[in-house]
Amino acid sequence: MAVQLPLKFAERMKTLLGNEFEQFMSSYDQSPHAGLRVNTLKISMESFEQLAPFDLRPIPWCGTGFYVPHGVKPGLHPYYHAGLYYIQEPSAMAPVELLGVQPGDRVLDLCAAPGGKSTQIAAKLQGKGVLVTNDIHAERTKALAKNVELYGVRNAVVLNESPERIAGAFEHYFDKVLIDAPCSGEGMFRKDEDMVKSWEDHSIDKCVLMQRDILETAARLLAPGGTIVYSTCTFAPEENEAMIAEFLKLNPDFVVKGIPKEAGFEPGRPDWVRQTMPETAQETALVLDQVAGTARLWPHLLEGEGHYVAVLQHRSPSFTGQDLVDSEADDIADGVADDRVHIDTERESEQERFIAASAPLSKADRKRERLLRTEARENKPRQDYEGKSKGKQAKGNERGGRKSERRGQGRGTEQLEPEVIYKQFVQDHLEIELPGETVYYGDRVYQSSVGAERLEGLKVIRPGWFMGTVKNGRFVPSHPLACALHNTEAVRVINLNSANGEAVRYLKGETLNIEESRVQLKAGVVAKGYTLVCVDGYAAGWGKWLDGVLKNEYPAGWRWTSV
């Protein structure tokens, strides 16, 4: 066996798994499975399958996920740098698939760095609705923001906050909340030996404390009738079934939504809570059986690492006993009745009382709260937003006449307001409707799906889609703006070929000679100027074309550094 497992871990798994233990241990003799997930914000599945540079095998539980053959390095292809796919461990794709995200939803990813699941959520939202993505560790939010930007997400807000403080600003706001919890990481021992080194006997206890707090706060963030998905990459029942049972006991307006036992998912193990934590089992006796409807992903039973997933459904205030009957009927029709656990009717009145107590604040209450927070906040960003920018935004979106007719017009020297400069750039260079509100933080311009007011007082890493900077009376478009564009949305496009080395040279930051006939132009546009640079048709960054030379605008910190 290549991996040296901690003795205490192996002993515990032997006790829990019994006859299955040997099979479990033999999974450590095999290499971990590598996967990638297609970024359908940038490319359709059909197009990706046509141009995929590797042999790919579908991952059963994720419609956009594929196994990558051993030895293939998908990070060393220009498509990776163009954000066409995210490299992700196959089991880690399961939680978002179970969150049921629909375009238009408001979704919170509470423990999000480095952003694997956030980019998956963003692809499901397809630019509609809101994604708030957060991590409590400042250093890790850098990778999170970069991934959100590389993958072309337009409707995300990136925070570096405690769940508690987010709840102060977004109480009962989200339709879906994902908690990919910090955990003892036992399911990753095969993939990442550092996890073995950092595992300690008491790390489970520490993780339990964090998980309990995060879960409890998530309930405050959820809108009535919403869904929380809780996931870990560990086997410890304390962090999995026991955590969920405790949550259900404290939050009787939630039920476990059964996860169909397909694709190799195994049921949660209430019996392990009874076996190893008799006190907890006793305290949670009324709800414990529900956790059989959660799922365990085992490395010896499917092609992926160890994971645990629970789907927690909030029963909205309009819930009636009949709903339960109806939903059970649906379950039976779906063949998943065994996975859902009944809620006994004697708890109904307790549930209704709880729902009333946790009802969303009125609009006036929320406004009052916001004002108090505003007074208390310390680091106010410089900004020009909301009512003011909303009005101007609407004006900016009302585009009279064809844009090609307007291009190059109306650039009087009097137009020095940042907003005017920004909107003029958009008008001259892009063919998009700006989403959300325009928000100014200093000289940086964003389009925000939640607006600046709600973010006041929070540690905001990105208030929205970073569009660029207004400097010395000029607008400099950002790299994240380019990353999120489609090749039809820029007035000037240069397409580079991934196969002949040209794309790699661009990604390394080199200046390229490109003849004028290769600059694709919309009607009425001249070749000189900012150009969207694409790799095989997919946006990778900006360049500035002039007289046969493409000046490289690919940011230094993002460049391809491998040989």
Ligand SMILES: C[S@@+](CC[C@H](N)C(=O)[O-])C[C@H]1O[C@@H](n2cnc3c(N)ncnc32)[C@H](O)[C@@H]1O
């Ligand atoms: C399992 S990782 C998340 C992986 C991520 N979801 C992904 O798919 O790329 C757990 C994350 O939780 C963060 N974290 C730990 N405690 C937290 C807390 N109290 N609130 C928010 N995030 C927390 C850690 O910094 C870590 O990045």
